[in-house]
Every structure is written in C-alpha cells, then in structure tokens.
Amino acid sequence: DAKTTQPPSMDCAEGRAANLPCNHSTISGNEYVYWYRQIHSQGPQYIIHGLKNNETNEMASLIITEDRKSSTLILPHATLRDTAVYYCIVRVASSGNTPLVFGKGTRLSVIA
Amino acid sequence: DTEVTQTPKHLVMGMTNKKSLKCEQHMGHRAMYWYKQKAKKPPELMFVYSYEKLSINESVPSRFSPECPNSSLLNLHLHALQPEDSALYLCASSPQLAGGPHEQYFGPGTRLTVT
Numbered sequence: 001d002a003k004t005t006q007p008p009s010m011d012c013a014e015g016r017a018a019n020l021p022c023n024h025s026t027i028s029g030n031e032y033v034y035w036y037r038q039i040h041s042q043g044p045q046y047i048i049h050g051l052k053n054n055e056t057n058e059m060a061s062l063i064i065t066e067d068r069k070s071s072t073l074i075l076p077h078a079t080l081r082d083t084a085v086y087y088c089i090v091r092v093a094s095s096g097n098t099p100l101v102f103g104k105g106t107r108l109s110v111i112a
Numbered sequence: 113d114t115e116v117t118q119t120p121k122h123l124v125m126g127m128t129n130k131k132s133l134k135c136e137q138h139m140g141h142r143a144m145y146w147y148k149q150k151a152k153k154p155p156e157l158m159f160v161y162s163y164e165k166l167s168i169n170e171s172v173p174s175r176f177s178p179e180c181p182n183s184s185l186l187n188l189h190l191h192a193l194q195p196e197d198s199a200l201y202l203c204a205s206s207p208q209l210a211g212g213p214h215e216q217y218f219g220p221g222t223r224l225t226v227t
Contacts, residue, residue, distance in 0.1 A: 034215070043116070043202050043218030044155065087154065099145060099168065100204075100216060102154035 004088045009107040018075040020106050022088030025069040032091050033064060035073045037084040078110045116219035118203050124225045127193060133222045135186040135203030142208035144186045146178060149200040161186060162208060193226045
C-alpha cells in the first residue's frame with residue numbers, strides 16, 4: 001500500500017504558484033520523498049526528490065517539514081501544461097531498482 | 113538520449129490471440145520495469161528486471177510473460193488475455209547504481225484493448 005496521503009484534486013489559476021501537499025507520517029529515516037506527475041495518457045514524469053533538505057530544480061521546489069512527516073511540492077508559476085495527476089511517493093534509499101508504489105495522487109487543474 | 117520507447121502505441125487483440133509489447137531504452141540502464149494502469153487508477157507494478165534477470169514478479173498471471181533479451185530491450189508477451197486486462201501498459205527504466213534510489217524514466221505506454 002502507498003505510504004502517502006494527498007488531496008484528490010486541486011485547482012490553481014494560471015501564473016500563480018501551485019502548492020501540492022503530501023502527508024507521509026510513517027516515513028522512515030532511510031526513505032526519500034519523490035514526486036512524479038502524469039499528464040493525460042502519457043507515462044509518468046519525474047519531477048524532484050529529497051531526503052531532509054528542501055530541494056529546487058528547474059521544474060519545482062520541494063519543501064520537507066523538519067519532522068519529515070509531510071512535504072509540499074511547489075510549482076512557482078503554473079501553466080495550463082502543468083495540468084496533470086501529481087504523485088507523492090516514498091522510496092527506500094537502496095540500489096536503483098526500487099519500484100515505485102503509486103498512491104491515488106492529486107489531480108491538479110490549472111485554470112486560465 | 114533520455115527516452116524510453118514503446119511499441120505499439122495501441123493494440124486491440126482478441127482473447128485467443130498472442131501478441132507482444134516492446135520497450136527499448138539506450139540510456140545504459142540495467143533496471144527495467146513493467147507497470148499496468150487501469151483507467152482512472154494509479155500505475156501498478158507488474159515486473160522488475162535487474163541486469164536482464166527477473167527480480168520481482170508481483171504475482172502476475174502467467175498469461176503475461178516478460179522477457180529481457182538484452183540490456184536495452186524489454187518485451188511483454190501476451191496470450192489468452194481477458195477483457196479485464198485492457199489497460200495502459202507502461203515500461204520504465206532506471207540506473208542500477210549504488211547510492212539510490214534513482215529516478216525512473218517512463219515510456220508513453222501501450223494502450224491495450226482485449227475484445
């Protein structure tokens with residue numbers, strides 16, 4: 001079973017920041033938080049991951065609380081192309097073939 | 113090249129047919145995966161290959177038969193499928209390196225319809 005809880009859906013106005021929360025209260029010390037998204041009828045796309053510290057890349061920022069029990073994915077200036085299902089996933093830090101266990105995700109709708 | 117390709121994009125097959133799905137990557141990844149995604153549901157893991165050997169089978173029925181003939185290619189052979197097997201079949205790959213986990217790269221999927 002997925003170890004994360006996310007709201008089923010969210011709306012965001014185009015050009016505004018989209019803040020997607022994720023609850024992972026049972027996360028272990030050796031588990032990373034990963035975010036993927038899936039645009040309609042496409043394969044999932046990696047966005048970002050982190051262990052303890054906040055992370056930023058060209059797509060998004062990841063804010064992890066100090067107790068690591070929750071995190072927030074931030075898309076700083078959402079566009080219509082960011083409309084997708086966003087999945088928050090926890091994964092054990094080990095060799096590269098750890099499978100992804102997807103939860104239900106959050107369906108983000110960016111509105112013009 | 114960070115692309116995972118899958119063929120065909122769409123497949124319609126009868127319950128008595130035998131067909132195969134193909135997945136290819138040229139990123140040097142030594143871990144490859146098959147996931148199944150039913151409509152409006154998240155992807156679910158089916159198989160994992162590590163260094164061309166099957167390492168995880170998530171109790172998938174034997175009518176699905178995976179094959180990894182080399183480090184770049186992953187096949188899924190289909191035989192005697194049921195209509196409830198209709199789904200999007202996703203292939204993914206990732207590096208097989210220490211210090212993981214590493215991100216997985218997904219193909220666009222094959223949309224399978226069993227009639």
